[in-house]
Amino acid sequence: MIRPRWYYDEFKQFTVDYTDIEEVQSYDLNMQRLRDIKKEFKLIRDILKISENDVVLEIGTGTGELALDFSMYCKRVVAVDVSERMIEFARTKAAKRKIENLEFCHGGFLTYECNEESFDAVISQLALHHLNDFWKMIALRRIYKMLKKGGRFYLRDVVFPTYVQDYDDYFGNIINETRKTAGEKIGSDIETHIKDEFSTLDWIMEGLLKSVGFKIEEMGYFDGFIATYACKK
Numbered sequence: 001m002i003r004p005r006w007y008y009d010e011f012k013q014f015t016v017d018y019t020d021i022e023e024v025q026s027y028d029l030n031m032q033r034l035r036d037i038k039k040e041f042k043l044i045r046d047i048l049k050i051s052e053n054d055v056v057l058e059i060g061t062g063t064g065e066l067a068l069d070f071s072m073y074c075k076r077v078v079a080v081d082v083s084e085r086m087i088e089f090a091r092t093k094a095a096k097r098k099i100e101n102l103e104f105c106h107g108g109f110l111t112y113e114c115n116e117e118s119f120d121a122v123i124s125q126l127a128l129h130h131l132n133d134f135w136k137m138i139a140l141r142r143i144y145k146m147l148k149k150g151g152r153f154y155l156r157d158v159v160f161p162t163y164v165q166d167y168d169d170y171f172g173n174i175i176n177e178t179r180k181t182a183g184e185k186i187g188s189d190i191e192t193h194i195k196d197e198f199s200t201l202d203w204i205m206e207g208l209l210k211s212v213g214f215k216i217e218e219m220g221y222f223d224g225f226i227a228t229y230a231c232k233k
Contacts (some may be wrong), residue, residue: 001113008135010108011082011205021085025073030186041069044123046150047218047230054120059109060127062100064090069215070123071102072085078119082108093147109139125156129199134206136200140212147233155213158199159227174224202227 031111044066050056054074058067061079063086071077071094079102081087087104090220094102105112109124109131143153164170171194179187193199200208207226209216214231219225 008110009227010110010130017160017190027086035067037069040125041066044154045070045073048121048123048225050121055118056120057114057119059112059122059124059143061090061104062086064093064104066125067102067104068094068097068099071099074120075101076130077102078085078105078114079103080105080107080112082111091140106111109142110135114146116145117151119146120148120151122151123151124154126158128155128157129193129197132198133200133204136198137212138223140208140214144212144214144233151233153229153231153233155209155227155229155231157205157227158193158197159205159221160199160201160225161221162201162203166204170224176181183205199225205229 001165011194021170032213044050050070055076056068056070056074058077061067061081064079067077067079067090080089080173081090081104084106087106091104094104107113109128128136147153160200175178175187175191175194178190202221206216206219206229209229209231216229216231218230219228
């Protein structure tokens with residue numbers, strides 16, 4: 001599909017260069033260390049009520065760990081990411097594990113193409129913040145169209161709370177605590193995220209989801225700035 005020149009380029013690299021295989025390997029190791037992927041998988045599977053006949057899309061798959069888990073429990077999984085090197089790394093994992101019902105695609109929220117109403121569920125974690133609010137809306141509209149009637153969408157991302165009165169103290173505490181618990185590099189990554197990424201406010205994210213037609217069935221805010229939304233078409 002040919003897009004207008006004003007269309008946002010979601011393949012641009014900003015903070016970390018994920019065309020570098022060493023960065024991809026470092027990312028993969030950090031995700032294994034900092035996240036409990038098996039726990040995430042079980043939680044999302046239960047929330048979305050995934051069955052063996054479902055077709056699932058993950059946008060922003062990274063190195064593919066969650067998609068690999070889902071492929072064992074549903075009919076088919078399509079996993080997309082804007083980093084071609086990430087996709088290559090994830091494909092290698094799938095080949096080693098001899099998984100055949102998992103398709104990896106180079107693309108993202110704005111560029112992945114499929115037929116409308118193709119998926120029973122769509123998952124996206126810690127990726128939508130790469131788009132500003134206008135392009136978030138466009139991305140959510142596209143996800144809504146990709147879902148079958150009654151299909152479900154699970155979103156987890158960095159979302160900032162409106163109740164905060166002093167963001168200097170708020171962000172300072174988050175960065176300092178992250179450095180203590182996860183190390184200097186992760187603390188610096190959080191600092192860069194706040195400065196350069198497009199994480200939005202809670203009321204804006206909720207409004208965006210509802211504006212495109214989603215019904216928010218469950219939502220939660222954790223650790224001050226991590227939000228989850230379980231939505232239904």
